[in-house]
Amino acid sequence: MIKTGTAAGPTTLEDWLNTRASWLRMAADGVIKHRRMPTEDELEALTVHCLDEASKSNTKHPALSQGVILGTIGAGALRINSLTAIRGVNAIGADAALDFSQGDMTVVYGANGSGKSGYARLMKHVCGARAKGTIHSNVFDETARAAASAQVNISTLRPNEESPITSDLQWEAIAGSHPKLNAIPVFDSATALELGDTASTATHLPRAMRFVGVLIRISDSVNERLKGRSAQLISQLPVVPSAYVHTTAGNYFQKLKHNLSDDAISKACAFPETARQERLALEAALAQPNPGVAHAKAVGDLERLDKLNEIVAKLIESLSNERAESVIAARKISIEKREAATEYAKSFINGMPLKGVGEPVWQTLWEAAKAYSTVLAYPNHTHPYDGEDARCVLCQQPLESEGKERLLSFEQYLTDTLQNEAKAAESALASLVEALPSKLDGLAWQSQFSTVGLDTAKATMLVDDINARLEAINHAVDLFNIPSVDWMVWADALSDAVTALTAKRDALASLLDPAGRAQKETHLRELSAQEWLAGQVDAVKAEVLRLKLVATHQDAIQLTLTRTLTIKSNEIGETELAQGFCDRFNAELKALGGNALPVQMSHRATGKGAYSFYIELKDTTTTVKSREILSEGEQRIVALAAFLADATGTDRGLPVIFDDPISSLDQRFEETVAKRLVDLAKDRQVIVFTHRLSLMVLLGNAASQRLSVALSPVNVHVQSIGRDGASTGMPASIDIFSLKPMTGFNQMINNVGAFKKYDAPLRALALKDACSNFRILVERSVEDHLCSGIINRYRREIHTQGKLKRLNAITPEDCTMINEMMTKYSAFEHSQPMETPTWLPTPDELLVDLQTMVGWIKNFEKRAKEAAKS
Numbered sequence: 006m007i008k009t010g011t012a013a014g015p016t017t018l019e020d021w022l023n024t025r026a027s028w029l030r031m032a033a034d035g036v037i038k039h040r041r042m043p044t045e046d047e048l049e050a051l052t053v054h055c056l057d058e059a060s061k062s063n064t065k066h067p068a069l070s071q072g073v074i075l076g077t078i079g080a081g082a083l084r085i086n087s088l089t090a091i092r093g094v095n096a097i098g099a100d101a102a103l104d105f106s107q108g109d110m111t112v113v114y115g116a117n118g119s120g121k122s123g124y125a126r127l128m129k130h131v132c133g134a135r136a137k138g139t140i141h142s143n144v145f146d147e148t149a150r151a152a153a154s155a156q157v158n159i160s161t162l163r164p165n166e167e168s169p170i171t172s173d174l175q176w177e178a179i180a181g182s183h184p185k186l187n188a189i190p191v192f193d194s195a196t197a198l199e200l201g202d203t204a205s206t207a208t209h210l211p212r213a214m215r216f217v218g219v220l221i222r223i224s225d226s227v228n229e230r231l232k233g234r235s236a237q238l239i240s241q242l243p244v245v246p247s248a249y250v251h252t253t254a255g256n257y258f259q260k261l262k263h264n265l266s267d268d269a270i271s272k273a274c275a276f277p278e279t280a281r282q283e284r285l286a287l288e289a290a291l292a293q294p295n296p297g298v299a300h301a302k303a304v305g306d307l308e309r310l311d312k313l314n315e316i317v318a319k320l321i322e323s324l325s326n327e328r329a330e331s332v333i334a335a336r337k338i339s340i341e342k343r344e345a346a347t348e349y350a351k352s353f354i355n356g357m358p359l360k361g362v363g364e365p366v367w368q369t370l371w372e373a374a375k376a377y378s379t380v381l382a383y384p385n386h387t388h389p390y391d392g393e394d395a396r397c398v399l400c401q402q403p404l405e406s407e408g409k410e411r412l413l414s415f416e417q418y419l420t421d422t423l424q425n426e427a428k429a430a431e432s433a434l435a436s437l438v439e440a441l442p443s444k445l446d447g448l449a450w451q452s453q454f455s456t457v458g459l460d461t462a463k464a465t466m467l468v469d470d471i472n473a474r475l476e477a478i479n480h481a482v483d484l485f486n487i488p489s490v491d492w493m494v495w496a497d498a499l500s501d502a503v504t505a506l507t508a509k510r511d512a513l514a515s516l517l518d519p520a521g522r523a524q525k526e527t528h529l530r531e532l533s534a535q536e537w538l539a540g541q542v543d544a545v546k547a548e549v550l551r552l553k554l555v556a557t558h559q560d561a562i563q564l565t566l567t568r569t570l571t572i573k574s575n576e577i578g579e580t581e582l583a584q585g586f587c588d589r590f591n592a593e594l595k596a597l598g599g600n601a602l603p604v605q606m607s608h609r610a611t612g613k614g615a616y617s618f619y620i621e622l623k624d625t626t627t628t629v630k631s632r633e634i635l636s637e638g639e640q641r642i643v644a645l646a647a648f649l650a651d652a653t654g655t656d657r658g659l660p661v662i663f664d665d666p667i668s669s670l671d672q673r674f675e676e677t678v679a680k681r682l683v684d685l686a687k688d689r690q691v692i693v694f695t696h697r698l699s700l701m702v703l704l705g706n707a708a709s710q711r712l713s714v715a716l717s718p719v720n721v722h723v724q725s726i727g728r729d730g731a732s733t734g735m736p737a738s739i740d741i742f743s744l745k746p747m748t749g750f751n752q753m754i755n756n757v758g759a760f761k762k763y764d765a766p767l768r769a770l771a772l773k774d775a776c777s778n779f780r781i782l783v784e785r786s787v788e789d790h791l792c793s794g795i796i797n798r799y800r801r802e803i804h805t806q807g808k809l810k811r812l813n814a815i816t817p818e819d820c821t822m823i824n825e826m827m828t829k830y831s832a833f834e835h836s837q838p839m840e841t842p843t844w845l846p847t848p849d850e851l852l853v854d855l856q857t858m859v860g861w862i863k864n865f866e867k868r869a870k871e872a873a874k875s
Contacts, residue, residue, distance in 0.1 A: 018213050019069040021573060026564045028055035031066040032223045036216065037073050040133045040187050043223060051223065052230045052561075059561035074216050082658025084690045085186075086158040086171065088124070091734070093142040093151035093178070095123035098732025108722030110686040110708070113694045114701050115726040120734030124726070125664040125694040127155060129191050132662065133182030136195030140178060153178035157186065162658070188212075190652040193664035197644035200620075212651065217574040221567045228565040235558035242548045243541065249534035258538055261545065263552035270546055276539035279504055284532040286508035287525055300513035307506050313453060314499060321492055323442050324471065329478045329487050332441070335434040336482055342427035371415060374398050389413060438479060444472050457498040467494055578608070589650035596684075597649075598677035599642040604631055606647065620647065637669040645678065649685070660690040667700050679703035683711065686719045702797060727774070737778075746786040750859045753778065757855065760848040772845045779851070780830040783858065787823060790862055791815060793869060810875065814868040822861060826854065 022033050032051050035043055043051060054066070086106040091097050097120050105111045115121035129137040130153070140153045154177050160169040176183045242258075249255040257273055265273075290296065322328070361367050375388040378398045383390040389412035395404045404412070447468045454464035470490045477487040512525060538545075590606040605623045620643055622631050632640060645666060652661050663682065667675045683704060685691055695701060701723060708721045725737035744752070753775060760771050788797055793811040796803055846854070 018074050018216070018573075018577070019071055022074075023068040025569070026055070027058045027065040028227070028564060029220060029224070030069060032220060032227075033069060033074070033216070034066065036219050036223075037069075038184055040182055042219065043226075048223070048226055048230065052227050052234070055227055055231065055561045055564055056234075056557060059564060060557045074213065082162045082169075082689070083185075083189075083660065084160045084162075084169070085189075085660055085692065086160055088127070088155055088157055090154070090156040091127065092155070093153040094127050094140055094155070095734075096120065096143045096145070096732060097123045097127075097734035098729060101726075101732065101734035102736065103724055103726075103734075104736075105690070105692060105724075107724075108720035110683065110691040110693065110704065110719060110721045112701050112704055112721060112723045113692065113726060114696070114698070114723055115694075115734075116696055118733065119696070119727045121694050121696055121726060124734055125193065127153070128662055128692070128694075129193065129664075130178060131155065131157060131176050131183055131186055132189040132191050133187035134191035134193065134196065135199050136193070138195075157183070159185070189659050189662060190648065191662045191664070192645065192648045192666055194668060196648060197641055200644040200647040212654075213577045214574055217570055217577060221570045221574070224565045224567045224570060228562060228567075231558050231562045231565060235555055235562070238551050238555050238558070240548060240551060242544055246534075246537065248530060249537060252531050252534035254531070254534035254538035258541065258545070261548055261552060263549060263556040265549045267546060270542065270549060274538050274542040274545060276536045278501075280532060280535065282501070282505045283508045283512075284529065284536060286505060286512045287529040287532065290509060290512035291525060291529065296513045300510060303506050303510035303513060307503065307510060310457065310499065310503055310506070313456065316453075317495060317499075320442060320471070323440070324474055324478065324490065326484065328441075329474075329481075330484055332434070332437045332478055333482055333484060335430065335437050339427070339430035339434045340482075342430040345427070389415070441475060441478060444475060454495070454498075457495070457502040459494070459498050463494060463498075467491075586650060586654060589654060590646050593646035593649040593653075593681070594643065596677070596681050597642050597646055598674055599639065599646060602635070602639055602643065604635070604643055606650075638671055638674060641667075641669050642674055642678075645681075649681070653685070658689050660692060661685060662692045662694075664694045665696065665700075666693065667695075667697065675699060675703055676707075680707040680710070683707040683719050683721065686721075687711075687717055699798075706797070729770070746782045746789055747859065747862050749778070749782045749785075750855050750862070753782075754852065754855045754859070757848050757852050768848075769845060772848065772851065775851060776830050776846065779854065779858075780827070783823065783826045783830065786858065786862060790865055790869070791819060791823060807873065810873045811869040813872040813875070814865060819861070819865060822857075826858065829854075 022030050028051055031054050032043065035047055035051075058065075084105075086104075088103040088105070091101055092099070101120065103111075103113060103124060113121060113124060115124075126138050126140055128134075130140055142150050142153070154175070157174045157176060158171065159174060160171045162169040174183055174185060176186075181187075242261075245255050245258055250259075290299070378388040378390060379386075382396075382398050386392070389395075389398075389409070391404070391409040391413060395409060396402060397404055397408065445468050447465065450468045450471075451461060451464040454467060455461070459467070467490070470488065473488050474490050481487050587606040587608065591600075594600055594602065594604070603622050603624060604620050607619055607621055609619075620631055622629060622634055631643070635643065666682070667678050670678060679700060682691055682693065684707075693700070693704065704721050705723075708719045711717070711719055726734050727737055729735040757775060760768050760775070763771055788794065793808040795805055795808050795812075
């Protein structure tokens with residue numbers, strides 16, 4: 006189970022990196038996931054991300070989660086429960102599995118060739134050990150070739166939670182170490198060499214400092230890449246002509262800035278048509294042999310253009326929409342009035358007995374009669390006279406009432422309002438039409454228009470458009486039917502002509518003063534330079550873009566400077582040292598029994614925020630490497646102390662894995678190492694791979710000794726593995742190393758009956774394995790029962806209290822029986838001469854021997870207890 010009370014102390018390195026550059030956080034994330042320096046492609050991706058960050062155009066890399074740098078699982082304790090579904094790892098069988106869930110410490114024991122090394126190598130790859138070695142599939146079986154993979158069951162217990170969370174992790178060799186397990190420390194011979202005395206000095210950095218050191222190296226690599234990229238950004242700008250070097254345009258061209266926008270560039274490089282006309286005018290003026298005459302001509306030409314403009318302006322005004330609308334309106338009124346008068350006249354005339362009333366002849370007759378009446382016949386009366394004595398002025402007959410009414414109706418008809426209004430409207434229309442200009446003479450106006458630079462085609466089109474509009478105004482009754490005239494053709498041409506003539510006039514005017522000529526020459530140079538600059542606008546934009554890229558690269562280079570990383574590394578280094586990395590090493594060395602060794606852990610800053618931790622001999626009179634003085638066993642103890650100082654420095658609840666940690670150690674050091682590993686198991690899971698029975702027994706004894714001094718118990722579980730045919734790493738059917746002899750014999754009795762059902766080859770393998778187990782249990786019976794546990798092959802101390810009297814129970818028959826069993830089954834535990842025949846008992850024969858041993862233990866224990874009482 007996972008122990009409580011071992012919550013890791015919080016780290017601030019992730020928080021600090023979350024305030025740094027996004028690209029650096031991306032680099033840190035990559036190191037966390039891969040536990041190595043980035044590849045070339047990954048460095049390129051970091052370089053691109055750094056550039057994007059400098060240009061403020063990329064999405065920031067996500068913040069690092071708390072604890073990921075030091076490998077915590079949500080800042081909680083972690084335990085490995087099992088290792089199953091193993092494929093492609095040496096000859097480890099398909100059904101092989103390891104169970105780590107039974108104790109605080111799991112000892113995986115296997116003799117040579119049992120698969121222990123394969124399991125250990127697998128765990129090194131899963132956990133990302135310093136030196137993992139190479140995993141091969143079963144090279145002796147073509148059908149077993151497969152990529153290495155395994156399933157790891159783990160439990161995690163987060164702070165403030167009561168129950169652990171169990172999960173299965175799938176590991177694939179191609180993916181490298183598993184990210185949830187890659188901080189688990191693993192000790193093996195390769196680690197011992199790394200932490201011991203290598204080439205010159207042994208360096209060991211606290212994990213946080215090593216991590217920052219990797220970031221410093223990555224920063225330097227990205228920095229070099231950025232500098233290389235920046236060096237390739239070469240300017241492609243042309244050389245400024247010497248005549249323009251000191252002009253405004255020349256200075257602008259030579260002092261381009263990276264922060265210029267395209268709009269600003271376009272504006273600065275603009276050269277409008279007016280400027281071109283001014284430049285042409287200046288060039289023409291400066292080329293004039295007699296500026297005064299040319300100036301007078303330019304003034305005269307401007308006056309003529311002004312007069313022509315007045316004429317055209319009047320023409321434009323007379324043909325304007327307002328004028329056209331007034332003519333159309335008058336025409337509509339005239340037509341309406343005339344139609345109304347005509348309708349009235351028709352109705353009147355149609356009632357007359359004689360035709361021709363209202364016709365011109367008739368109107369002439371009427372006007373003559375009217376004149377005669379008002380002048381001679383009835384001079385004092387209006388015409389027609391309708392008094393009692395009235396007579397017709399033509400026939401001079403007396404007028405009756407009907408005649409009088411008819412004459413009065415004639416007068417009313419001629420003086421009717423509708424007739425008057427129609428005449429007035431027609432008169433008004435005639436006045437407006439008369440005010441319109443006459444049709445333009447094409448040739449004459451073409452000549453006029455040519456004075457402003459219009460060519461014949463444009464001038465002809467303009468004249469035709471004007472005449473067409475004039476003609477339409479003379480007849481149209483709707484503005485829609487009157488074609489328009491594009492007067493901008495005239496206006497633009499006039500404007501250009503006036504601008505050019507004005508520039509020419511002004512340029513010539515300034516030349517009339519000798520001092521002005523120099524100023525104009527300078528101004529012409531400025532205009533010419535500006536015109537040249539306008540032709541370089543694309544090159545300018547390209548250069549500004551290059552400058553922006555250069556500036557971005559420089560900003561990115563600033564993001565890769567390692568000063569802040571160096572300062573942080575120094576802070577971590579000092580903090581780690583102040584908190585006792587060296588002290589932890591010394592404490593571990595003492596706990597391992599090496600406090601008398603003449604070594605010490607020292608440190609020194611090696612630049613770029615890196616601290617070198619090294620083991621050195623102390624109190625020497627000359628410089629010498631520790632390897633040259635210390636024995637191999639002493640070097641192993643020193644390396645173990647350094648490893649444990651690192652593994653325990655973070656105070657995190659992570660498992661610790663050891664692969665044969667006591668190689669080269671003598672009995673004294675083996676005992677101290679076993680004790681230290683058991684003590685370590687009280688706070689975190691410890692897994693030990695070993696092929697040495699002595700270590701397995703020592704670990705068990707160390708766990709027992711904790712109980713004897715009232716320390717918290719540590720449960721040591723032994724997982725025995727062996728070979729099953731061609732498959733290695735198979736869990737033993739009976740754990741003879743952790744079971745009491747009586748329990749082991751009884752389990753074998755329960756299993757041996759099944760051997761009869763096996764096929765001959767499988768039965769032989771099962772019997773051979775059972776015979777080997779039987780021999781080992783007999784040996785343990787000698788230690789635990791015959792000798793009452795007083796001595797043990799792998800235990801230094803001798804336990805005599807309350808046990809010596811038990812030896813009185815030993816009889817010659819006991820010794821004979823034990824000797825016979827040891828001899829009979831020695832071939833299955835010890836090598837034999839080649840000529841010795843292979844012998845296997847039958848299942849029934851083995852069963853008899855098992856029952857014999859069970860009976861003997863019961864009998865002897867009864868006798869031993871009686872002897873102890875005497």
